[in-house]
């Protein structure tokens with residue numbers, strides 16, 4: 001049995017509370033499925049800044065580079081909002097993404113049928129929703145050069161950014177999407193703005209080229225404005241959506257909101273070797289930190305994604321997802337997803353229930 005090393009980064013706010021429950025779940029499946037996973041913890045974000053003066057200490061980065069996978073809680077909070085940009089907690093996250101070249105961001109938007117009432121859309125439109133958005137994370141307009149704000153000859157200021165993707169960047173995110181689709185509904189919809197932006201004309205061409213290597217997966221294309229409309233009109237038509245950094249940023253938040261419960265959504269950011277960082281989609285929720293009421297399920301489901309995508313332990317991932325569904329069937333809810341008739345439980349009690357279901 002090969003040993004697999006997971007780095008645990010609890011972070012700030014509710015991070016330590018929700019990660020503690022996720023680690024209990026990891027330990028349980030590790031034992032049950034004899035996975036040979038070991039783990040150690042390190043500092044990141046505001047808590048790392050407080051201890052070391054850096055949101056991404058050298059020791060954390062070294063451990064992150066050596067790990068097979070990383071489980072992160074969340075970073076940030078009002079305590080650190082006044083800090084200089086270069087040492088803000090978010091820099092810890094961005095530093096991990098760029099140093100580990102985590103270019104492929106996988107964000108599922110799953111609406112458990114038990115939670116259909118939590119969505120702002122009609123239950124029949126969203127019940128059973130299961131979309132995976134694959135977002136390119138390290139390129140595109142967020143990183144393109146040149147960028148800045150300059151003063152023109154007439155004295156007026158002008159802001160500018162560059163939207164750029166090269167072929168290899170598009171090719172690797174395409175592979176990510178097709179590989180993920182093979183494990184699901186075998187359909188990829190590539191989102192572009194090829195009627196206006198040349199960079200996405202190239203995007204579309206490369207998607208077609210890569211699709212030839214995956215004859216079992218169906219590829220379609222959609223303009224981003226239509227995709228936004230279709231996501232709120234008939235979201236269940238999608239299986240995997242693949243898109244660039246900026247469109248993905250916006251569409252994945254919209255898709256997350258379709259489920260009405262950000263406390264339920266996990267995410268993965270992978271590099272070319274399939275190593276990755278796993279974290280809930282939500283932030284550090286400073287408003288409820290320390291109260292023991294945060295929903296740990298997004299972090300627990302992030303462990304399931306980690307087992308599936310980085311640790312080659314599909315059975316353990318399935319078991320965790322089934323346990324979460326079982327707990328929802330029992331009517332147990334943290335306050336963020338509770339409605340009438342539910343039993344409202346705290347963070348640890350929810351962790352206990354998932355462990356019992358496992």
Ligand code: NAD
Nearest residue numbers: 074075076077078263282283284285286287288294295336
């Ligand atoms: P947030 O996601 O932390 O919170 C938004 C709302 O959702 C809050 O009302 C919060 O209480 C609730 N919420 C979030 N997660 C929850 C959970 N697991 N259980 C129950 N309720 C939950 O977003 P925000 O308030 O915009 O940001 C707060 C801090 O988090 C900021 O410092 C921000 O920079 C940071 N942030 C970090 C990440 C990250 O670490 N990946 C992502 C987003 C925001």
